[in-house]
Amino acid sequence: MVKRVSIWLFVTVGLVLLSEAVYFYAVLTAKRTVEAANAVVVFHGAAERNKLGYQLANDGIAPYLIISPATEKVRKKYDKQYSRCGDWRHLVEDRAETTFQNALLTRRLIRDHGLKKIVLVTDAYHMPRSYGLLRLLMIGAGVTIISCDTGSNLYAGNISTWSVKQVKRVYNEMVEFWGSMAEGVVYLFRGELPARNAKAHPVVGILRSLLLFDVDGGVPAKVIGTDSDAFEA
Secondary structure: OHHHHHHHHHHHHHHHHHHHHHHHHHHHHOOOOOOOOOEEEEEOOOHHHHHHHHHHHHOOOOOEEEEEOOOHHHHHHHHHHOOOOOOOEEOOOOOOOOHHHHHHHHHHHHHHOOOOEEEEEEOOOOHHHHHHHHHHHOOOOOOEEEEEEOOOOOOOOOHHHOOHHHHHHHHHHHHHHHHHHHHHHHHHHHOOOOOOOHHHOHHHHHHHHHHOOOOOOOOOOOOOOOOOOOOOO
C-alpha cells in the first residue's frame, strides 16, 4: 500500500512539473503581437519594463497605464524620464511587494474600471509566472491578456540556444511560481495581504538560498525608481 502511494505521488509530482516546464517553454517562445487594449500593465522591476510600458502608452496603445507598484513621486519622475505624451492616464497601484501581489492588486484595478483587454509588460524570463498568475486570478472575468516582454527574441528558438544564465533564470522562475502560489493560498485563507513581504520571513530566505541559483552574483534585483529603491522584483 505504501509503495503504491509513493509511486502515485512520484508520478503525479513528475507530471505536474513536466506540465509546468511545457507551459513555461510555450510562453517563453511564443510570438508577441501587440494590439490596441484598455490598459498597459507593467509589473515594476528593471528599468526596461518601465521604458517599454511608457513607449506603448505614448504610442496610443491604451488609454491607461498601470505600473505595479509606483507611488505618485515615482510616477511623476517617470513622466519626465520617459517623456510622457498623449492623453492617457495613470491608474494607481502603489502597494505590491511581490509578483503575486502585482497580479492581485492589478486585478482589482482591472475589475474596478471594467477593463477587458490589457497588455502585460515584464521581462522575458518573468513573463510565464506573471502571465500565469494574472490569468489564474482573472478566470471567469472575460479579460484578454496580451503578453509583451522586454526581450521578445531572447528565448526564441530551441532551448539548446539558451545560455546557462538564461536557463538558470527560467529555473528560478519555475521555483518561484510555487512560492507565488503558496502566497495565494495564504491570502485565500487570511483574506488580506501580509504586513510584510513574504520574502523577509527567515524560513523563506533559507528555502530561497537552497533552491534558487545566484544568477546575479549576490546582487539583489531591485525595483528601480521606487521611493526607497529597495524593493525586490
